[in-house]
Amino acid sequence: MKVLVTGGAGYVGGVSVDALLAAGHEVVVLDDLSTGHAGSVHPEARLVSGTYTDEEGTRHLLEREGVNAILHCAARSLVAESMANPARYYRENVAGGVALLEAARAAGVLRVVFSSSAATYGVPDATPITEDAPLRPINAYGETKRAFEGALRWYGAAYGLRSAILRYFNVAGATERLGEVHRPETHLIPNLLIAGEGGPALTLFGEDYPTPDGTPIRDYIHVADLADAHVAALVATDPSDARTGPVAGGPTEPVIANLGTSSGFSVRDVLREAEAVIGKPIPHTVGARRAGDPPVLVASNGRAREVLGWTARRSTLPEMIGSAWAWRRAHPEGYGD
Numbered sequence: 001m002k003v004l005v006t007g008g009a010g011y012v013g014g015v016s017v018d019a020l021l022a023a024g025h026e027v028v029v030l031d032d033l034s035t036g037h038a039g040s041v042h043p044e045a046r047l048v049s050g051t052y053t054d055e056e057g058t059r060h061l062l063e064r065e066g067v068n069a070i071l072h073c074a075a076r077s078l079v080a081e082s083m084a085n086p087a088r089y090y091r092e093n094v095a096g097g098v099a100l101l102e103a104a105r106a107a108g109v110l111r112v113v114f115s116s117s118a119a120t121y122g123v124p125d126a127t128p129i130t131e132d133a134p135l136r137p138i139n140a141y142g143e144t145k146r147a148f149e150g151a152l153r154w155y156g157a158a159y160g161l162r163s164a165i166l167r168y169f170n171v172a173g174a175t176e177r178l179g180e181v182h183r184p185e186t187h188l189i190p191n192l193l194i195a196g197e198g199g200p201a202l203t204l205f206g207e208d209y210p211t212p213d214g215t216p217i218r219d220y221i222h223v224a225d226l227a228d229a230h231v232a233a234l235v236a237t238d239p240s241d242a243r244t245g246p247v248a249g250g251p252t253e254p255v256i257a258n259l260g261t262s263s264g265f266s267v268r269d270v271l272r273e274a275e276a277v278i279g280k281p282i283p284h285t286v287g288a289r290r291a292g293d294p295p296v297l298v299a300s301n302g303r304a305r306e307v308l309g310w311t312a313r314r315s316t317l318p319e320m321i322g323s324a325w326a327w328r329r330a331h332p333e334g335y336g337d
Contacts, residue, residue: 002026003234004067004109006052006100007074008045009036011180012115012171012223016071017045018178019227020234028065030058031074037335040178053096055103062107069111069234070104072097075145078186079119082141083291093144094151101155110160111237112152113230116167118219118258118297120146127264128219128300131167131256138294149254156252162244163252164233164308169219169260169299171226173320179327180223181334188267189220189324192274196282197328204267206289211296215267219260219298222314222323229259232308243307255307260299261315273317277325 003020007013008029013036017027027045030052041047046065052058052074061067075093076082082089104112119142120135137143155161172189174180180190188202195202207214236243236255245252265273275282304310314320 001068001234002028002066003069003071004028004030004062004065005071005073006030007036009033009038009041009047010073011178011182012226013071013073014040014178015175015223016073016227016230018042018175019224019231020071021045023231028061028067030061035182037181037337039335039337051096052100053092055099058100058103059106062103062109067107067109069113069237070100070109071113071230071234072100073115075115077141079139079141079293080290082139082144086140089140089144094147097148098151101151101161105155105159105161110162111234112161112163113233113237114148114152114163114165116149116165117142117145118167118169118260118299120149120167121297123294124297127296127298128262129258129298130300131258131303139291152254156245156254158251160245160249160252162237162239164236164244164255164257166229166233167256167258168226169221169258169297171223172220173222173224173314173323174327175224175323176327179324179331188270189274189321192271192282193278193325193328195284196274196278196280201283201285202271203285203287204271205287205293207286208289209295211266213266213268216293217264217266217296217298219262219264220315220317220320221260221312222320225312225314226259229304229308229310232310233257236308257304257308258299258301259304260301261312262299262301264296264298265317270317270321274321277318277321
């Protein structure tokens with residue numbers, strides 16, 4: 001299988017590229033490098049500088065490369081930015097996503113795996129969250145993910161597009177080759193490690209949530225476990241696979257699966273584990289809540305196990321924080337860009 005990975009020079013996309021290559025597939029990476037790193041792309045993958053929002057350019061790329069399936073990881077993904085500038089998020093995540101689907105349809109590529117998010121659920125009625133829970137995003141980022149999920153459903157009904165929608169929770173950790181480098185960095189674990197290295201003190205956004213220690217609770221998943229799920233979902237979109245549609249062809253329904261561990265950790269839990277990993281206290285302060293942050297997000301992952309045959313194998317806090325810390329120590333300059 002030859003796979004186009006949008007955002008394949010990023011953190012999640014890059015580790016997924018490596019997993020696809022290790023599984024014997026060919027990979028083309030499409031990335032505008034606005035947040036990704038050219039140096040992170042595996043040398044066996046072909047890197048094309050560009051954007052999935054360019055419908056004509058993407059169609060030509062799909063046809064020229066003979067792509068069979070698409071892993072769509074690229075997106076605008078900062079909650080605070082989405083609240084301040086929803087126009088950008090709708091333009092790129094929704095309108096741009098439809099441009100990608102139109103390019104794929106014109107090129108005859110009817111297999112898509114979509115990197116969605118737990119942000120589609122908003123504040124859930126119950127935890128662990130099942131895939132059938134109401135979708136009530138409380139930020140523009142989550143709303144744009146929900147909107148593109150809807151597009152996949154209707155493209156399946158009308159055009160026979162085979163798709164998998166993977167709603168993941170908090171991604172963390174590193175592989176030996178790839179780690180997490182964002183500018184700006186907004187994720188908790190790398191910011192904890194930056195503070196532990198002598199960078200700015202970490203701000204804990206809110207300690208008055210209705211949780212045991214007052215800080216938000218999240219379900220964390222190792223990035224390598226996530227990449228394994230991407231590979232399994234892409235295999236499931238094969239036209240001969242009944243999990244994503246009738247083998248004889250016709251209307252389809254997306255496979256929708258949460259990716260998490262079904263257990264949650266508070267911000268203070270993560271802080272304590274990070275201090276244990278690096279062996280010293282981490283400077284931190286407490287600030288106000290951020291707009292759009294739910295108190296608890298924990299996944300039910302039963303469907304991913306049952307339908308995709310996937311389970312998280314590396315996603316304990318010590319493994320995730322430990323691997324991230326080891327990568328930072330081995331790559332003090334990140335990707336050198």
